[in-house]
Amino acid sequence: EDSSSAIVSRFQQYLQIDTAQPNPHYYEVADFLLSQAKSIGLESQSIEFVKGKPLVLLKWAGAIPSLPSILLYSHTDVVPVEQDKWDYPAFGAQLDSNGNIYARGSQDMKCVGMQYLEAIRRLKSSGYQPLRSIYVAFAPDEEIGGHDGAEKFADSDIFNSMNVGVVLDEGLASPTEHYRPFYAERSPWWLVIKAVGAPGHGARLYDNSAMENLLKSIESVRRFRASQFDLVKAGLKAEGEVISVNMVFLKAGIPSPTGFVMNLQPSEAEAGFDIRVPPIADPESLERRIAEEWAPASRNMTFQFKQKASVYDKSGRALLTKTDSSNPWWTLLEGAVRKANGKLGKPEIFPAATDSRYFRLLGLPAIGFSPMANTPILLHDHNEFLNQAEYLKGIDIYESIIKDYASYAEHPSSEGAKDEL
Numbered sequence: 001e002d003s004s005s006a007i008v009s010r011f012q013q014y015l016q017i018d019t020a021q022p023n024p025h026y027y028e029v030a031d032f033l034l035s036q037a038k039s040i041g042l043e044s045q046s047i048e049f050v051k052g053k054p055l056v057l058l059k060w061a062g063a064i065p066s067l068p069s070i071l072l073y074s075h076t077d078v079v080p081v082e083q084d085k086w087d088y089p090a091f092g093a094q095l096d097s098n099g100n101i102y103a104r105g106s107q108d109m110k111c112v113g114m115q116y117l118e119a120i121r122r123l124k125s126s127g128y129q130p131l132r133s134i135y136v137a138f139a140p141d142e143e144i145g146g147h148d149g150a151e152k153f154a155d156s157d158i159f160n161s162m163n164v165g166v167v168l169d170e171g172l173a174s175p176t177e178h179y180r181p182f183y184a185e186r187s188p189w190w191l192v193i194k195a196v197g198a199p200g201h202g203a204r205l206y207d208n209s210a211m212e213n214l215l216k217s218i219e220s221v222r223r224f225r226a227s228q229f230d231l232v233k234a235g236l237k238a239e240g241e242v243i244s245v246n247m248v249f250l251k252a253g254i255p256s257p258t259g260f261v262m263n264l265q266p267s268e269a270e271a272g273f274d275i276r277v278p279p280i281a282d283p284e285s286l287e288r289r290i291a292e293e294w295a296p297a298s299r300n301m302t303f304q305f306k307q308k309a310s311v312y313d314k315s316g317r318a319l320l321t322k323t324d325s326s327n328p329w330w331t332l333l334e335g336a337v338r339k340a341n342g343k344l345g346k347p348e349i350f351p352a353a354t355d356s357r358y359f360r361l362l363g364l365p366a367i368g369f370s371p372m373a374n375t376p377i378l379l380h381d382h383n384e385f386l387n388q389a390e391y392l393k394g395i396d397i398y399e400s401i402i403k404d405y406a407s408y409a410e411h412p413s414s415e416g417a418k419d420e421l
């Protein structure tokens with residue numbers, strides 16, 4: 001039997017590998033994961049869909065190979081840090097006197113990846129034999145869109161041959177005692193709008209300057225933002241159910257050696273927005289709003305999308321994994337969490353993007369779930385941490401889920417669970 005400190009120390013080792021974008025140490029991670037797989041006794045391979053970006057795929061073969069398999073998915077990259085704003089080294093995985101482990105990736109999502117492995121390690125050494133095959137995938141590049149990771153993986157022959165029936169992927173920490181499960185995600189629309197207008201003396205008042213044109217748009221965006229935020233504040237909608245818009249950059253002005261020229265109205269101005277669109281929203285009406293109100297040609301404006309991920313299937317239907325009794329994986333998850341003495345909150349739409357969308361696009365059910373209760377939401381924040389007791393508790397939760405999933409002997413129904421999600 002493994003001691004808690006040995007388990008925590010393996011988590012720390014994973015956290016200590018610097019996998020921050022834009023230069024993640026992917027080979028170091030692959031070596032670490034392959035050696036973990038070896039010590040657990042799992043089949044393993046490292047696949048480079050793109051050179052330098054290995055995806056590590058582990059397998060525990062099930063007793064009934066014809067049953068669809070279970071995919072335990074995580075990404076290995078993390079977002080960059082501003083080290084001088086942290087109280088601890090971001091890749092030190094230091095444990096404080098409260099048992100908090102500080103590291104970039106402690107919540108997003110190296111915790112989940114290692115918890116899968118620890119749960120499997122325990123199940124395997126207890127003599128448990130899965131009916132379904134269990135795959136564990138550690139993929140690169142989620143934080144920059146997943147194009148060289150999950151997207152290529154989901155389209156690959158290898159993936160096809162895995163006959164996956166259900167995917168587990170990341171969720172969010174929960175400040176309450178209830179874990180938060182996610183059945184869908186919002187689509188990132190990264191919008192840049194640009195205004196042009198008449199240049200002139202900074203002392204003159206005239207219409208149609210680039211700045212005035214842009215500011216009218218920004219005012220309109222802000223009114224819309226407030227209307228959406230009000231729905232959340234009033235408790236009428238959840239965070240993932242509204243369209244969020246946040247201005248992320250402003251670019252204008254004529255540079256000078258001391259800053260910007262102060263008495264010249266510039267002829268161009270730009271603003272960037274991170275917009276998140278829930279799959280239950282009407283994308284066409286938002287497109288119209290952008291073209292008619294936020295960047296109207298009548299105000300000398302143009303716009304461009306830097307990113308626009310689809311959260312709809314080919315026929316335009318929203319990619320929503322069912323969270324009722326029609327989806328056995330949902331029912332099994334609820335039961336397994338309960339059995340392990342965890343509490344599950346109401347299923348939600350993930351407010352940001354994850355790699356789950358690539359699997360949902362294939363028609364597969366995917367549930368976002370990171371078992372972190374009583375934990376502040378610190379993903380992408382300074383001083384990201386996870387408490388070791390919470391981490392250990394999460395391993396029990398996964399042990400219960402993996403066991404119930406891998407023991408589920410029902411074949412997919414004749415209508416095809418895949419089409420129904």
Ligand SMILES: CSCC[C@H](NC=O)C(=O)O
Pocket residue numbers: 142143144145146188307309352353354
């Ligand atoms: C364009 S994909 C970006 C993915 C990223 N995922 C997590 O933070 C996000 O910003 O939501």
Ligand SMILES: [Zn+2]
Pocket residue numbers: 075108109142170
């Ligand atoms: Zn993540």
Ligand SMILES: [Zn+2]
Pocket residue numbers: 079108143379380
């Ligand atoms: Zn992230």
